[in-house]
Amino acid sequence: xxxxxxxxxxxxxxxxxxxxxxxxxxxxxxxxxxxxxxxxxxxxxxxxxxxxxxxxxxxxxxxxxxxxxxxxxxxxxxxxxxxxxxxxxxxxxxxxxxxxxxxxxxxxxxxxxxxxxxxxxxxxxxxxxxxxxxxxxxxxxxxxxxxxxxxxxxxxxxxxxxxxxxxxxxx
Numbered sequence: 055x056x057x058x059x060x061x062x063x064x065x066x067x068x069x070x071x072x073x074x075x076x077x078x079x080x081x082x083x084x085x086x087x088x089x090x091x092x093x094x095x096x097x098x099x100x101x102x103x104x105x106x107x108x109x110x111x112x113x114x115x116x117x118x119x120x121x122x123x124x125x126x127x128x129x130x131x132x133x134x135x136x137x138x139x140x141x142x143x144x145x146x147x148x149x150x151x152x153x154x155x156x157x158x159x160x161x162x163x164x165x166x167x168x169x170x171x172x173x174x175x176x177x178x179x180x181x182x183x184x185x186x187x188x189x190x191x192x193x194x195x196x197x198x199x200x201x202x203x204x205x206x207x208x209x210x211x212x213x214x215x216x217x218x219x220x221x222x223x224x225x
Contacts, residue, residue, distance in 0.1 A: 058162075059125065059162045059163050059164070059165055059166060059184060059185070059188060060157075060159040060161075061159075062189075062193075063121060063122065063125065063188055063192070064122060064157050064159075065223060066193070067121075067150075067154055067196065068151050068154050068155070068224040069220070069223045069224060070114075070196070070197075070200050070219075070220070070221050071114070071115070071118060071147050071150055071154075071221070072151070072221035072222050072224070073200075073204075073218060073219050073221025074147060074200055074203060074204070074221070075144050075148070075221075076218055076221065077203070077204055077212075077214050077218050078140050078207075079144070080207070080212050080213065080214055081095060081140060081207045081210075081212050082140045082141070084210075084211065084212040084213070085140070090210075092138075092139050092140050093138065095107065095140075098206050098209070098210055099206065100202065100205060100206055100209065104202070105199075106206075107203055107206045107207070110199045110200075110202045110203035110206065111137075111143045111146070111147070111199075111203050112133070112135060112137075112146070113195065113199035114147075114196060114200045115146055115150040116133075117192050117195045117199065118154065118192075119150050120192070121191075121192035121193075122153065122154055122157045122162070123153075124170050124172075124184075124187060125157075125162045125165045125168070125170075125184050125187070125188065126157045126161035126162050126165075127161065128156070128157065128161070131150065131153045133146060133149075155224075165184035165185075166183060166185040167184065167185070168183060168184035169181065169182075169183065170182045170183070170184060172187075200219070201219070204218070204219045
């Protein structure tokens with residue numbers, strides 16, 4: 055039986071975005087209890103050559119929303135990318151989840167062979183099928199940045215575990 059493009063994307067994105075939102079709740083409580091400046095936390099990174107926590111969260115939401123939009127034919131979700139607080143990032147996650155909820159199974163299922171061209175900021179154009187975009191680009195990038203955001207928070211000392219990362223499946 056074939057796997058639905060919708061079932062391996064939209065609910066998966068929502069589940070892990072819910073998890074990341076919960077991780078940010080714990081990070082905010084941790085920062086408040088220890089009088090840690092949120093800006094310092096959002097600027098933390100695992101390695102000097104990696105994105106900081108802010109960019110990791112932006113990447114997670116962008117990969118989910120952009121994949122959903124490209125597969126469903128909806129307009130790309132736009133953000134100002136000016137978030138400076140954990141609350142603003144939670145709002146960004148909530149807006150991404152709301153966008154994902156607007157995507158219906160019939161808009162994504164059957165897009166395996168859909169031709170998708172993406173022009174990157176460098177000017178490079180990459181061509182994908184719906185399936186190669188989702189399975190070879192969007193999902194791996196989404197998981198990478200979600201795990202890295204979680205790892206940065208955990209490295210700082212926030213008590214989070216695997217259940218926090220996993221989140222709850224959408225209702």
